[in-house]
Amino acid sequence: SSVKLLLVSLLSSEARNFGSMLVALGYIYPLQDHKRLVIKPDASLYRFQTPYFWPTQQWPVEDTDYAIYLAKRNIRKKGILELHEQEHYNRLHKWMNHKWDFIVMQAKEQYRAAKERKKPDRVVFECQERAYWVVHRPPPGTVSAMDYGLDRRIDPNTVEVTGESLCDLFKYNSCQSCLPSNPWLTDDATYWTLNMPNVEIPTKMRVERWTFSFGELLSDPRGRNDFRLFLKKEFSGENLAFWESCEDLKWGTAATMREKAEQIYKTFLARGAPRWINIDGKTMEVTVKGLKHPHRYVLDAAQTHIYMLMKKDSYGRYMKSPVFKETTKKAICPEEHKFSDNQLEQNARNRRPSLSPIILRQMEEEQKAKMAANVDITQLCRFTTPVPHLAVYSGISDFPSATASPSLPFLAHTPACPSPISVALDSTSASERRVEASEGEGEGNPAARGPVGGNVSRSRMALSLRRLLKRGCTPSTMFASLSPKCHSAAGTSSRIQPISPNQPSQAPPRRIANFFQIKVDIPPECRIYPIESEDEEEENRAASRGGVGAKEIICPWESLTPQNGTG
């Protein structure tokens, strides 16, 4: 008979190795399950490959031949091409387009020539050709013996690792304790699904990793989410947000850098910023100075400071927090898979390509945008308002209100220094303004990229809506969600007062290009809490107040421009 049966004894591992090598390189091929080039210790049949298709002489494996082969397969049965073959075919059609007539016609001729043969011979030839292409154009996810040619080592445990296939490294070195099972070995992708970046319920091993160090927690997206949740409950989410925006700046495109730096400054660093972060004076000075000429690493000092702050302070508390305890409790520990050989074959057959990285990136972006929209801030600190007897200005001389009463440092929208954190100038109450700022902030988070104009109109609309709702809404309900832990430890310091009605529509004063320093007397142990106790009184006084003066946050790097009253 023309079919030779190749039996491999289980006990003889040497024979098995040799057999595996033969089949992986294409000297023999399996008759069933042709896609997996392995020797199975059962009664499955193998056949010798014809010398024309041997890899010995290392003849070049031409793409032209592959294209002809795929075209032939398609003639035999339309639509039979697998996904990766289809992709190859399309790619070749693009790159070898000039030869395509030849390829199609040659495929037809080869098909017809094959028909001349007797049926059994035709089948044998088809099997031979198919086996050849499984060796030289392996399906994705397969370990190919052709990766390093005939010099490839089978045993990855040998000392030299230079010639190793990456897949082998994965198989034998890492993922030893993969639960439920190592996908490289069993073709079952559950392990990857359970450990996706933003999975709802993490695995126990993953959660345990977070306890190793703060860096581990931050680098795992799921861990970071958890941490963010915890910080949100503690109302110190701005630290993490700042850290993340610094990362964004560092890793972002050069074109967006200036804009991002501006954004970060306005959101986190500036006097009276909605999400002001608590860094020491020296670092602030260095940072603000550097922001004059922003570059990728300009916020490094501040970022490190915040990182250390989180590590020493928040991380410890996070470990003891109910959020973390909850997560740990919910974490799953999957059972180990025990696949039979048939099931392994089934898995191999059902292999599918994973999501395209383009789609994954889109999903990430959507996630980021969603998170940006849900930012919860009302963290204006009373300590950031310019206290006349403490604050040190330089260069800003034209504020008529400066002597009268401390003006509320608000971020106004100007053409010169546009900010999505824009507030309409005709607000009527401090609390409204603050809420307004937070709403604007929600859109103006460094991660968001909405057009400035749109944000202005949106904030204006929101403002009018607020005014409508104001009648039925008491400040206590508005701020009910705020942390009750606010202690007015230094209650004697200035309170935020609405701008006096003297300058409703005054043109914004001329600014001088300087960066200003602010020395505010903040007790080191003070945490930034939203101001609750004073709100109600201000709310009551709201109706009598007039418009807001155009006080703007001046970016240190902006040059002076004469303003015309539009805010």
Place this chain on the structure above:
Amino acid sequence: IPGPLCYSLLLLVVACYRHLASCVGGCTDSLQLRDELRQTREKAQKLAMAICQHLTLHLRDKSLPEEQRKEMELLWVAFSSSLELLHLDMCKVFNMSDIFSLANTDALVQTGLQGSEVAARALSLPDLNQTQSPTLPAGLESQERSTLEQEIGQIDHMIDDMEMKVNVLRWMVEPHGPQYADPLSSTDSASLAVFSVDEEQPGHQPLCQRNKFCAVLFLFAVVLVAGFISVSMVLFSGVCF
């Protein structure tokens, strides 16, 4: 003049050659196979030579109209690809016949083939002024080898020559045909333009036209026979029942 039909003949021959080549070293390897290989490649070479001359001549002609030039270039690219394929196969056969000598039939690999007449299709084509030679005697295997070596060199030379003499920008060529091979399309060479017959070389023209004529005749004969059989069957069945 070699028209598109001649080119598709070349493709046919090249495809047959490949099928034959895949049997070398296997259990169906034999003197006959080697002989068929030889004949097939000789046929291929003759066709190739003719097409090459024709194409080179026309493409070097500066006064060729633009559209015809485009078609010629298309054919050029297709032709050079088939030539490369043939060259590759010939090299493989040369290599393998070194390893698998017919003197030692035990060393032949049991590939599971039974042997069939692949070459019949290629060899049944009308010869280009050449008589069929008898089966090669066993002792002339080495001669065969050197002949093959020579012929490989010739093809190589032809390919080089083509590149030297005519400058065709391959990436500018746009194919006419579909992306997927359609087995049902009867017009093989529909994607290659039909050339106008050159009056200068009448010798080749009747060859291809004769081919068409033979095919039509054959078809007619088949239809006649089929009709006859069906009629007789009807009559017989009429007689039986």
